[in-house]
Amino acid sequence: MAEGNRDPAVAAPAENPNPSPSFDGEVEPRTVPEKKVVVVMGATGSGKSRLAIDLASHFAGVEVVNADSMQVYRSLDVLTNKVPFSERNGVPHHLLGTIDPSAEFTSKDFRDLAIPIIDDILSRDGLPVIVGGTNYYIQALVSPYLIDDVLDELQDCSMAAPVDLSDIDVAGGYEHLKKIDPVAANRIHPNDHRKINRYLSLYANSGSLPSNLFRGEAADNWGRPNNFRYNCCLVWLDAAIPVLDKYVDQRVDCMIGAGLLNEVGDIYNLNAVYTRGLRQAIGVREFDELFRKFLSNKEDKMDSGFLYSDILKCSDDKVKILLDEAIDKLKTNTRKLVRRQRRRLNRLREDFGWDLHCIDATEAFFCETGDLWQRKVVEPCVALVKSFLLQSSSSSTSGKALGDVLSKGLVSRDLWAQYVCEACGNRILRGAHEWEQHKQGRGHRKRILRLKKKQNSCFSDQQQHIRNMDSSYCA
Structure with missing residues (x-):
């Protein structure tokens, strides 16, 4: 042509020398894990935290384990929409606002902290409810295999002298990785600087291509439901996109009124890096240009602190325009996040074969009485969890469901092309x-x-x- x-x-997809294995629909019998947990997933603003707390009024021993990559950090409680203590109804919450804001907190870190917490809850006959929209945290938690573990093992066992990679800048790191190992580069985002540096370091220190990690049975089965660490009841709380968009816009306006600008202003730094720690959160970078302009007008350059009211009183029209633009950017980027999260959930269901039970909360949104929320969201979820808890651990239902997925060829797709x-x-x-x-x-x-x-x-x-x-x- x-x-x-x-x-x-x-x-056409880029060449993939390591295609995903094909499945013939035959699934080996497996033992369903004894440890039962409930996982509530969904896009930002869908009501996951509210649902988890509501479950505590129907089941004894419910304890929430937060799986949101920004809510794990201390500070910015308004921006990250942490559930206020007064609204938790006495339900214990774990990994909520506990990590230093400047720390780099990975999915491996989350898994290593969450597993002992979950096991402790189970040992007390409690019901762990994992809640969050960071799907790769949840994948790392339920999967017994994580590429980061193999990276650590290979680097620990390497006898080669470390190689200085300081001459490769951040922007050029991804391009350098593409040259030495395009397969590995295709599996990560160009902005995932942490993983880019780890892959380059692995290659420099051991001479082993990072893509070698993606071969073998363990890598092929990562994230699949046939080898979950826990017996999971997977709840997907969803709503129609127009409804979520409207709710996101309203929530941002409420956040502004609740002091979001004051929070972000408290941690603002002219030399801030927005790819590490809490500053990665949507709602921080968006106000950078506004803060720079506002601070340039301040008489006291040494005092970087300010309040939202100070910005509103500013006589510079440019500052007011930048404020409106920053709020619009926050709304737009949050709406984009909602779409990404929904796509990833679809991917878990379609490509990985996760048995996600979708609960549609569309009608329940903006209902002031709460009756619709109870009927359309809480009651169906309670029935689902009751059925899950009553199932025998030796039941083959999960294995059969996986077999149905595999026989349809859903999991055999190439996930990384x-x-x-x-x-x-x-x-x-x-x-x-x-x-x-x-x-x-x-x-x-x-x-x-x-x-x-x-x-x-x-x-x-x-x-x-x-x-x-x-x-x-x-x-």
């Missing part, structure tokens, strides 16, 4: 499911339609030019 007439919607959408500015999509979801998006379809119209217009112009040339030749 000629380059100019190529279909802009077609995007990289797709490039030229129509959307060479946007990179990872995995067949994410690519299919992207193609169905409104923005993608509009761009494809515009490109096709443009191609048809160019083709018509070419035909007209040929006809004109023929007419001139005949004359």
Whole structure:
């Protein structure tokens, strides 16, 4: 096919020398773990924390383990939407506001802290309820295998002298990784500087390609329900996108009124790095330009502290414009986060075969009486958890469900193939499911339609030019 007439919607995946194994639908019998936990997942603003607390009024010994990557940090309670102590109804909460804001807290760190907590709750005959929208935290928790563990083992066993990587800047690290190991580069985000540096360090110190970690049975089975550490009841609390968008906008406005700007201003630093610790949270970087402008107008340059009321009193119109723009950015980026989280949950269900029980909270949103919340959300979830707790641990239901998924070929998809959408500015999509979801998006379809119209217009112009040339030749 000629380059100019190529279909802009077609995007072949990058080569993957280590494709996912195929499954023939046969699943070996397995022993379902005795340890039962409830996992409440969902996008930002869907009501996960509220549901978890409501479960405590129906089940004895409920204790919540937070699995939100920003709520684990101390500070910014308003911005990260931590449940206030007064609203927890006496339900114990773990890993909520306990980590130093400047620390780098990984999924491995979360797993290593959460497992002893969960095991302690179970030892007291309690019911651990894992709550959070950070899906890779939950994957790391329930999966007995984590690539970071193998990285540590290989680096600990390496006898080679450490190699200085300081001459490779942060921006160039990903490009360097792509040159030495494109397979490993395809599996991580270009902005995941921690993992990029670890992969480069592993290669420099041992000479082993990081992609070698992705081979073998353990790597192939990572994150799959047939080898979960716990017997999990997976609840997906969801709502329609327009409803979540509206709720997010209202929640941001409430956060502003509750002192969000004061919180962010307290930790603001002109030389802040927004890729580490709590400063990664959505709602910090968005106000950087506003704070810089506001502080440049202050008479006392040494005093960087300020209040939201100070910004409102500022006579500089530019400051007020930047404030409105920052709030709009916060809303926009939060809405984007909602969509990413929903896509990842779909990926867990479609690609990894997780048996997610979806509870639709759409009707319950904005209901002042709470009756709809009880009927549409709490009661279905209570019935689901009751059934889960009454099941015998030796039941083969989970194994059968996995077999059904595997026989349909859902889990056998290539999870790591990289797709490039030229129509959307060479946007990179990872995995067949994410690519299919992207193609169905409104923005993608509009761009494809515009490109096709443009191609048809160019083709018509070419035909007209040929006809004109023929007419001139005949004359």
